[in-house]
Amino acid sequence: MSAVRVFEAAARHQSFTRAAEELGMTQAAVSYQIKILEDRVGAPLFNRLPRQVTLTAKGRQLAPAVTEAFEALRNAFSGVEDAVQSVLSLTTLSTFASNWLVPRLGRFRLLHPNIAVQISVSTEIVELVRSEFDIGIRSGTGDWPGLETQMLFPNQFIPVCSPDLLQGVDMREPIDILKLPLISPGDPWWQDWFAAAGEPNVDLSRRPDNSLGVQQLEGMAAIAGQGVALINPFFFPEDLASGRLVKPFDLLATTDRSYWLVYPKARRRSAKVEAFRDWVLSEVAGDSEAAACRADTKTGA
Amino acid sequence: MSAVRVFEAAARHQSFTRAAEELGMTQAAVSYQIKILEDRVGAPLFNRLPRQVTLTAKGRQLAPAVTEAFEALRNAFSGVEDAVQSVLSLTTLSTFASNWLVPRLGRFRLLHPNIAVQISVSTEIVELVRSEFDIGIRSGTGDWPGLETQMLFPNQFIPVCSPDLLQGVDMREPIDILKLPLISPGDPWWQDWFAAAGEPNVDLSRRPDNSLGVQQLEGMAAIAGQGVALINPFFFPEDLASGRLVKPFDLLATTDRSYWLVYPKARRRSAKVEAFRDWVLSEVAGDSEAAACRADTKTGA
DNA sequence: TTGATCCATAAGGCTGCCTTATGCCAGCCC
DNA sequence: GGGCTGGCATAAGGCAGCCTTATGGATCAA
Known part of the structure; x- marks a missing residue:
């Protein structure tokens, strides 16, 4: 031959x-x-x-x-x-796509105009090692054999709501949140957050479970004043900075899970994978700086 | 790949x-x-x-x-x-082609209708080992390295002429042939034939050298009564049998050369080569039988 | 004649391919 | 539900085939 x-x-x-x-x-x-x-x-x-x-x-x-x-x-x-060189396909969690990745993607396209990004949103974890995807964004503890992993930011939660919703509500202790409607009260993270706030025995089972299940939608509902949502602040930096969302209590519930950028070890030398990884990491670093900056101005004020 | x-x-x-x-x-x-x-x-x-x-x-x-x-x-x-399987290309000497091969080729085509035969006539010996030819017919001593060889018949010569030419000529000893015009007197085989006939010192240098160089033409000239030709009887079996050509003396001059069928050792397993070789050998065997038969009838008569 | 160019050939080493053997996973069937 | 089967992956190991180096032959050019 x-x-x-x-x-x-x-x-x-x-x-x-x-x-x-x-x-x-x-x-x-x-x-x-x-x-x-x-x-x-x-x-x-x-x-x-x-x-x-x-x-x-x-x-x-x-x-x-x-x-x-x-x-x-x-x-x-x-x-x-x-096509392999110029198309980067990634599988990502829905909220990461809508609230973090897509808003920033324009900058990546500017940096790398010859790399097209194909985004596939799915809640299930697809097998990356031998799938067609170059990169995945997933939430977990970071131990995935065969995958190169890069931690992006922790999976933290904090209750947020529209400032209007707080009008006339006496909000002194975390438990006071229960005076307001909760968005997705069936979400088990609520229990964890109240536990972190010193209230381990809150019973949310009798609240109507209008779970949205997707942080993006929960955040939108909160902005619309429909209640208090438990969200990851990394996904709503603009809304928090502008005051469209406020934090009744500055208590972040931390979890053992984080958001990770992962890709098959076999493709770690691929130019497009390296380019995307480096860009994501630089964006995350930018986020942290911005957050620190806001924290400074807040304490400064 | x-x-x-x-x-x-x-x-x-x-x-x-x-x-x-x-x-x-x-x-x-x-x-x-x-x-x-x-x-x-x-x-x-x-x-x-x-x-x-x-x-x-x-x-x-x-x-x-x-x-x-x-x-x-x-x-x-x-x-x-x-094409390789179905086309057999051979390079052959001119007289062998015209006076032996071509007249019999029809039988080969009947035996092997799917094998086409391409004949290339040339006097020079082409390098067979890495040429495009599958088979060659050549005259020589049979020692060609890299080639499989099959002896066909010896390169013998005998003077022949038209019976008309002998009319009124006293033909008792070989030297008497010189009373008649020779066809291609410059052919060195004439010297050899006279030597074999006990006349080693014949001088042919002063005869006009109207060499034809190709036995086929020499034979045709002899049939036409133009003189005595020195030919290989294998090439004129019909003319000799029918009496169109006669032998003034039944003395064959033998040489150290023969006609050979040769082909590259590398292609000895090729079906078409085997088919052609076997057919040629069977035809040669048939010639010998026919010659023997004619000899019998002659002695019988 | 000498040098240069191009191809053939022989010898030898090493890589890469294939095989064997085994494991895993899922569907199928009793 | 537990073998059983069918299909692919993987590891280990051996061997063949390919490639390289070195050399020779043949021709053309200077």
Whole structure:
């Protein structure tokens, strides 16, 4: 089979030496391969003239078809390889996509205009090691065998709501939150947050469970004044900075889970993967700086 | 490169196991090759599902083009291989072609209707070992390295002429031939024949040298009554049998050379070569029988 | 004649491919 | 539900085939 490849090059160059150069091997190897192919075909494909080789009749019959076939192969593979180089496909959690990634993606496109990003949103964790995705964003503890992992930010929660909702409500202790409607009260993180706030025995089971299940929507509901949502502040930096969302209590409930950027170890050398990873990490670093800055101005005020 | 071949089969079958069967290797080898190709392309080409594999998007993009390219290759090679199988090309000496081979070729075509014979006539000895010819007919001593050789018949000479030419000529001893015009008196075999006849010192240098150089033409000239030609009786069996040519003396000059059928050792297993060789040998055997038969009838008469 | 170029060939080493053996996973069937 | 089967992955190991180096032959050019 590789003999065919050698033949193709030799036929194009009408020279074993040039073909060897093109293929990065020695002239002897070309001669060897051509002989293999001739034995296999049962007839000589080249006339050996003193200082050159020329195609025999059968060689001339073969050469154009072979070259054409290899052109087709080259085109097909280069097409796919271009796609592989220029399309980065990632699977991500819904809220990360809508509240973190998509708003910033324009900057990535500016940095890397030749890399197209395909986002697939899914709640389930897809098997990344042998999937078609280059990168995944997932929440967990970071121990995924076979995957390179980069922690992005912790999975923390804090209750937020619209400032209007607090009007006239006496909000002194965390338990006072229960005076307001909760968004997704069935979310078990609520129990954890109240526990972290020193109220381990809050019973939310009798509240109507209008769970939205997706932080993005919960945050939107909170902004709309429909109640108190438990959200990760990393996903609502603008709303918190602008005051559209306020924190009744500055108590973050921390979890053992974080958001991670992961990708198969096998593809860690891929340029597009490196580019995207570095960009995400720089964005996360920017977030932390901004958060620190806001904290400073707040304490300063 | 061979990984592409494996991919093509696997994509067609949508199964590594079937592909392995088709290619005559193990399923493990297919798996190995596909992995090689995927690493090289930088993206998976198959989705590994529980009891089957399916093409990924990139695999689907690749498969048709690859299959098409391989079809083209297969067609090109099978076309050439058919030609190799069905066309027997031979290089032969002019007289052998015209006076021996061509008149009998019809029988070969009847025996092997699927083998086409291409005859190339040349006086020079072409290098057979790596030429495009499958078979050669040459005159010599039979020591050609790298060639399989089959002796056909000896290179013997005997003077012949038209019976009309002998009218009124006293033809008792070989030297009497010189009373008649010689065809191609410059032919050195004349000297040899006279030497064999006990006349080593015949001087032919002063005769006009109207050499024809080709026995066929010399024989035709003799039949036409233009003189005495020195010919190989194997080439004129009909003319001798019918009496169009007669032998003034039944003295064959033998030489150390013979006519040989030769072919490259490398192609001795080729069906067409074997078929042609066997046919030629059977024809030669038939000649000998016929000659023996004629000799019998002559002595019987 | 000498040098340069191009191909063939022989010898030898090493890589890479294939096989064998085993494990895993899921579906199927009793 | 527990074997059983079918399909693929993986590891280990051996061997073949490919490539390289080195050399020779043949021709052309200077």
